[in-house]
Amino acid sequence: MLALTDATGRRSVLRLMTNEPWKAHGFALTEREASALQALEDTAVPAPTSLGLDAEGRHAGVAAHLMSRLPGDPSTEVDDVGVTAMATLLAVIHEVKPAKPFRTYESWAWEGKRILPAWTKHPGSWLRAFDVLAEEPPSYEPTFLHRDYSHRNLLWSRGDIAGVVDWVETSTGPAWLDAAHAATNLALAFGPDPACAFLERYAALTGRDLEKYWLVMDAVGFLPPPGREPMFGSATELNRLDNWLHDLLRTA
Template identity: 90%
Template structure:
């Protein structure tokens, strides 16, 4: 599979691959950093991990379409170089992209969080020629079970009650749908890349903002998460919408019978605290 992907990449690039290394952090895919004989750097996504592998065709096609929609925008996204969505050449759905400079950040201060909010506001102003699919909630009804580790059972139950209601109306926006610090590249204190566009959707802006905030809360605690939401609200003039923030937080619960994907005691405690804080919003 890997060798097939490299052979296909050489055909697409028109050059021999001279260096290959696996990028860390890929949840859905095997991500390979490639360098070819001309010195060009690219990234090969191979949809090897279930359950995403089964949906690889749609995911890679969506990512390629998103990158094409972003080509003439200020958003620093990769360029799509080649697509084997059906896996005819690589054995699994594959997408070859340019590799952007920079590295993920391991800590965030107010300046970084503000830059994240500013860039998300820019993403939400993108007007693709054809709308992407409507957002999908990751807070499935089957997930709405009180977690055994919670210290705030009442807050979780109220959150489930909120999500049982009809969603509020919203202005459809272009969403990254997995916007978080994990999918940003930085260099010299500036964001140099936004990656992982397989979930690109049309939906409410605060669902995107909420996902970024939940990820910040789990990784670093509530302070940068709240700062991010406040900066985004100030930049866009959009009032925080509790429903979408709660939807995202509940979406981090695992399906019945499965362990949380993040799972460390610290992250579970932070998710518990974050959801409790969100339920205090008016």
């Protein structure tokens, strides 16, 4: 991700797909992000504007997407006001009706990941989670999804959300899968309290009944593929994931 300023002073961001595994899928990812930003242009969602697409890498050498640069900065803390803002904005995103549906969501908890982690203190909960995911998923109303919605992909300015970035995984799927991903990320970064508060606010705002299946799917999706280390490496984060999954199954 490169921050650019042209001769007129206009600021932009250039995404270059230089690293694997994203490089191999760069065409689809950058094309999907550009389409998502176009679908969001006339909505209340504070997303960047797509300025140029080089999905085939003819000019940049790799798949590339040029976008406007939004104000704001990432936040390393999320308080109660921030949790409410996150839930409110996700409800707005889920009301978007693109002219053409995006691809159906992909589960990140594929079968090859469903291996009991060596670091767990709750092996029974993980085994139960794997059994849950072996069943057919519940029916759902197809919804426009960010698909990687979390505090990590939000820009904040003076306590408000100024931007939502990273739309390469935009999909159509169950609304609770987006909410689940935001909650898992909050649980890993800050513990269960803000994660649970976020889910409660989202449910209250949308009137949607909480569906634990999607929360379980998202939590299991954080396990690494066989032979790889977790994307997050601290003992604190592993412990929080372990406890989050355990609590989800205990209250199911």
